[in-house]
Amino acid sequence: MDENKSQRNTFSNSLGFILAAAGSAVGLGNIWRFPYLAAKDGGGIFLLVYIILALTFGFALLISEIAIGRKTKESPLTAYKKINKHWGFIGLFAYAVPFIIYPYYCVIGGWVLKYAACYFAFQADAATEPGFFTSFITNPYQSILYCAIFAILCFVIVYKGVEKGIEKYSKVLMPALAVMVVFIAIYSLFIKHTDADGVTRTGLQGAAIYFIPNFKGLTFTKFLTICLDAMGQLFYSLSIAMGIMVAYGSYMKDDVNLSKSVNRIEIFDTGIALLAGLMIIPAVYVFNGVEGMKAGPSLMFVSMPNIFASLGKPGAVLGMLFFFMVLFAALTSSVSILEAIVSSMIDKFKWSRKKATMIMAGIEFLISIIVCLGYNVFYFELKLPNGSVGQILDLFDYASNNVMMPLVALFTCILIGWVAKPKTITDEICKNGEKFRRELLYKIMIKFVAPVLLLILLLFSVGVFS
Ligand code: PFF
Numbered sequence: 250m251d252e253n254k255s256q257r258n259t260f261s262n263s264l265g266f267i268l269a270a271a272g273s274a275v276g277l278g279n280i281w282r283f284p285y286l287a288a289k290d291g292g293g294i295f296l297l298v299y300i301i302l303a304l305t306f307g308f309a310l311l312i313s314e315i316a317i318g319r320k321t322k323e324s325p326l327t328a329y330k331k332i333n334k335h336w337g338f339i340g341l342f343a344y345a346v347p348f349i350i351y352p353y354y355c356v357i358g359g360w361v362l363k364y365a366a367c368y369f370a371f372q373a374d375a376a377t378e379p380g381f382f383t384s385f386i387t388n389p390y391q392s393i394l395y396c397a398i399f400a401i402l403c404f405v406i407v408y409k410g411v412e413k414g415i416e417k418y419s420k421v422l423m424p425a426l427a428v429m430v431v432f433i434a435i436y437s438l439f440i441k442h443t444d445a446d447g448v449t450r451t452g453l454q455g456a457a458i459y460f461i462p463n464f465k466g467l468t469f470t471k472f473l474t475i476c477l478d479a480m481g482q483l484f485y486s487l488s489i490a491m492g493i494m495v496a497y498g499s500y501m502k503d504d505v506n507l508s509k510s511v512n513r514i515e516i517f518d519t520g521i522a523l524l525a526g527l528m529i530i531p532a533v534y535v536f537n538g539v540e541g542m543k544a545g546p547s548l549m550f551v552s553m554p555n556i557f558a559s560l561g562k563p564g565a566v567l568g569m570l571f572f573f574m575v576l577f578a579a580l581t582s583s584v585s586i587l588e589a590i591v592s593s594m595i596d597k598f599k600w601s602r603k604k605a606t607m608i609m610a611g612i613e614f615l616i617s618i619i620v621c622l623g624y625n626v627f628y629f630e631l632k633l634p635n636g637s638v639g640q641i642l643d644l645f646d647y648a649s650n651n652v653m654m655p656l657v658a659l660f661t662c663i664l665i666g667w668v669a670k671p672k673t674i675t676d677e678i679c680k681n682g683e684k685f686r687r688e689l690l691y692k693i694m695i696k697f698v699a700p701v702l703l704l705i706l707l708l709f710s711v712g713v714f715s
Contacts, residue, residue: 266505267513270315270488270497272419274518276582277357278486280430280575283522284529285548286482289637290475292530292542293462296523299479303519306702307483308687309694310658312511313665314489316677318498319507325492326593328499332669339660342653343492344593347586349649350491352616353642354586355403358579359396359621360386360550365572366395373565376554382547387628392621400614402580407587408606419581426574427521433556433571434527440559442535450538455531458539473714474635477706481650486518488582490654490661493589507678508685532556546642587613620645634712651710659703666696 287295321328326344330337363385367376375381386392406412438452484490501507533541533552544551553571557564587610594605619627623641630638633647665674671692678685685691708714 266497266501267510267517268419268423269416270494270510270514271517272416272423272581273493273497273585274486274488274514274582275423275426275521275578277354277361277575277579278482278582279518279522280525280578281357281361281546281549282485283482284526285545286478287459287526288530288533288542288548289545290478291463292458293460294464294467294472295475295479296459296526297462298475299483299522300519302476302479302483303487303515305690305694306480306699307487307489308511308515309691309699310484310489310661311487311494311515312508312678312691313661313674313695314492314494315498315501315507315511316674317665318495319501319503320498320673320677322499324499324593324596325495325589326597328495329664332673333664336660336664336668339657339664340492342660343490343495343657344590346491346649346653346657347493347589348613349645349653350485351583351586351590351613353620353645354579354583355400355613355617356392356396356620356642357546358399358403358576358583359392359394361572361576361579362399363391363395364550364554365569365576368565368569368572371565373554373557373568376568377558381554382550386547386621386624389622389625392624393618396617396621397614399579399583400610400617403583403587404606404610406580406584407591407610408603410602412584412588415581415584418577422574422577423581426578427524429567429571429574430521430524430528433567434524436560437528437531437556440532440535440556442559444538448538450535452531452535455534456527458534458542459526459530470636470714473706473709476702477635477651477710480702480706481654484654484658485650486522487515488585490657491589491649492593492657493585496589496592504681506681506683508683508687528556529553545637545639634710647710652707655703655707655710659700659707662695662700662703666700671695 317328317332321331323331326340327337329339364376367373406415438456440452441449443449488494529549529552530542532555533544533548536552536555537544554568557568557571560567587606590609590613591602591605594600594609595602600608620641627641629640631640631644632638633643635651637643639647665671675685675688675691
């Protein structure tokens with residue numbers, strides 16, 4: 250019980266809150282997932298849809314979840330029930346999301362670790378070899394080993410309950426990562442490469458593909474796919490529709506300006522994602538052409554070593570720093586995911602932190618092994634309802650981002666928009682007399698636009714329109 254009490258400590262100030270929430274939000278979603286989706290969906294249109302959704306949709310849901318948390322002061326498993334006694338089931342659905350995400354997040358964390366290790370062992374050249382990534386993931390022992398090391402790091406941090414300790418490093422490393430991403434993004438604009446068949450491509454041409462929407466050949470199904478990808482990415486990146494922000498809100502002090510904090514988290518998170526896209530997409534275009542843009546989850550791992558190699562010797566050092574910081578960003582996010590899984594178990598079953606961490610991290614690791622084996626022993630090519638083909642990792646990713654999260658978000662919109670009414674949230678936001686500038690937009694979003702869009706996309710993602 251004491252343990253439960255001591256967990257509901259509050260952030261001492263709004264900066265502490267923003268940093269912690271941003272630490273959870275900024276992770277592989279921004280640096281690994283956003284660029285590969287933007288590239289797969291052809292750049293400009295995805296970017297446009299993403300930004301529009303972030304300013305309307307993402308903001309409405311993020312602020313709702315943080316407000317639900319702060320109002321109820323409870324973890325997601327019980328918070329929704331407190332808003333309305335029939336809607337407690339949202340907490341259970343929300344709980345399923347981090348449970349599905351965590352195993353594969355650790356697998357990708359392992360990939361980042363492998364690249365970091367490679368650069369630290371002064372083997373930058375090896376990382377640039379064409380078959381490096383594939384031979385790594387198709388080797389079951391290697392991928393499980395690196396995933397295990399990453400998972401153990403997360404386990405130790407959550408087991409000891411020292412995740413607050415990593416905040417200290419986060420204050421230095423996260424801004425450093427941001428600076429580095431800006432630097433590489435600018436550099437990326439100036440690279441040039443000539444193919445074996447004499448075609449020269451430049452970074453600026455790649456940036457144009459990334460920024461300028463190209464509506465040629467856009468079909469309705471393709472447009473829906475892009476919207477679905479952008480929405481799933483938005484949820485994933487902002488850590489919404491999974492209870493995490495409800496938990497963070499419950500730790501937030503009552504006098505913090507909620508809408509300002511939400512704006513900052515959103516700007517930071519979206520800014521890093523956009524820059525990561527600018528860092529990776531022009532480079533992919535330069536080295537691998539338009540075809541290379543369809544690479545999927547391997548995109549960052551294949552393209553970044555090329556950028557570093559083009560820089561010569563200093564590139565190897567830059568690569569070292571880059572993968573180290575990405576590893577750190579991945580760790581702060583994955584720790585927040587495991588923390589969410591563990592703290593709900595502590596709340597629900599009154600388990601001790603140690604017992605809860607051991608059991609949950611153990612189960613999750615077994616699932617991570619299955620995900621790793623999806624690239625070798627259990628390899629198959631699964632066609633997903635949106636038409637793309639993937640392995641076990643993509644299946645997990647699809648289940649959480651394209652099915653479960655929209656479902657949680659839809660239920661949240663109905664609960665807030667129609668059952669409890671938006672006033673529940675707007676009152677919480679303005680309770681110290683703060684101004685809520687986007688109030689009208691918020692109400693329209695949560696009541697009408699978001700639920701309708703979510704329903705359409707949800708039906709699309711389970712294959713109703715295909
Ligand atoms: N938002 C994180 C990212 O963009 O990498 C990922 C994440 C964090 C997902 C926390 C889920 C979560 F509970």
